[in-house]
Amino acid sequence: MVDPAAKFFIRDFHVHYGPSSALRDLNLDIRPNEIFTVIGPANSGKTTFLHSLNRLIDLVPASRCRGEIRLDGIDIRQGLEIEALRRKVGIVFALPLPLPISIFENVVYGLRMQGIRDPRRLNEAVERSLSESYLWEEVKDRLRTPAMNLSGGQQQRLCMARILAGQPDVLLFDEPTSGLDPISTARIEETLLILKKKYTIVLVTNNVSQAARVGDRTAFFLMGDMIEVSDTGKMFTTPADKRTSDYITGKFG
Secondary structure, eight states: OOOTTOSEEEEEEEEEETTEEEEEEEEEEEOTTOEEEEEOOTTSSHHHHHHHHTTGGGGSTTEEEEEEEEETTEETTTTSOHHHHHHHEEEEOSSOOOOSSBHHHHHHHHHHHTTOOOHHHHHHHHHHHHHHTTOHHHHTTOTTSBGGGSOHHHHHHHHHHHHHTTOOSEEEEESTTTTSOHHHHHHHHHHHHHHTTTSEEEEEOSOHHHHHHHOSEEEEEETTEEEEEEEHHHHHHSOSSHHHHHHHTTSOO
16 A cells, blocks of 8 residues: 655566566655655666666666556656656766756756746746755856856765756655765755755765664665665664675675
């Protein structure tokens, strides 16, 4: 039975790439307005899981999915057009990918693609989304300058702003601080903690300490299986599975 309180309701979900199994028998609920972190070594299915939540997995040749993922009770494959799903569920990747245009045009790119041309709406969206990504004060006097002139951390927050401009319900982050310095990483983490007041956040990270700092709940994936999921504090103090303990303490991975 679908949990009406769950943002994402996932049952018996599997992903195969050709003959290879990438995710097996995933059963999981993600709650509204939480930061749900996913940890685990390489090739454990973390990114496959993340990409399944907004059907980016569909772009992978020979991928096959089986099982059920519901967003707000609606099956994301049977009940939602893929464009509508991706407006609700935005994703920020590990490598910042600003477009080679101005800061302003980066933020409104998706809105223009939706046919929005009203200058007032565009200006409001730029200020709102740059403020939500805590970049507004740093760039408000140079919105028409090239986005490529921003630092790496600023570019990552600009990519966040581009997603936020479309006012999604869920934000997916795939190792968003993997290439950033500690100061920029701290700024991104501070931003996530504030954003969860309005959004549900799913964060895949290879930084175990980051998961401990920002996650409300954490799942540990290993070789395509979800080994355990629990409140982050509990997982990092009394994990239920020895494999989780070994990974957190650096014995493998």
